[in-house]
Amino acid sequence: MWAQVINAILGIWLMAAAAILGYADDKTITNNEHILGPVIASFAIISWWEATRVVRLYNVPLGLWLLLAPWVLGFDNTAATVNSTLVGALVTGLSFVKGKIEDSYGGGWSAVWKSDTLHAREASRQPRVDLDK
Template sequence: MWAQIINAVLGIWLMASAAILGYSDVKIITDNEHIVGPIVASFAIISWWEATRVVRLYNVLPGLWLLLAPWVLGYDNGLATTNSMVAGALITGLSFVKGKVEETYGGGWSAIWKSDTLHAREARKQPRTDLEG
């Protein structure tokens, strides 16, 4: 979860960085960061919980976009380029950190086609008292 907390902070940083670093007058850069920042923060916060941990991978695409944005959008500010590249690399890298899994929740979608799922094994362990007369 620590990696997703850092990603959430990076998303918030992206929203504020143009004003803090002094390139808020360049509209294309600030617009990009104001769009990507909330997306990164939202996906990171959603992935804090174990059941929604896979959402962390959704931040790979915005992270890669931040790596490409200076060239695609034609950034003319070196500080903005560096900020985008560092944030993009960190977001992409931290998105692959899984986190500790403490519980299982029924096996997910794969439980549909597997014959020996967690809930089936647990059901076999329980005594069948409901049918006894």
């Protein structure tokens, strides 16, 4: 989860970076960052929970776009280029950090055709109740 907290902070940073680093007058750069920032932060926050952890991978293409954006969009500001490249690399890398798995539930659809599923193992460990008594 720590990696996704950092990704959420990086998404928020993207929204403020143009004003802080002084390139707010370039609308191409700021529009790019104002669109991607909240989306990256949202995906990171959604992926804080174990059930929605896979959403962290949605930030991978966004991070890769941030790596390519300075050349595709023709950034003419060094601070913006460095910021986009650095944030893009961090978002991409941190999106692959899974986090600790607390519990496993059922096994999904694959449990339908497997013979040794988690729920079958759990059921075999429980004491049997004799209903004939």
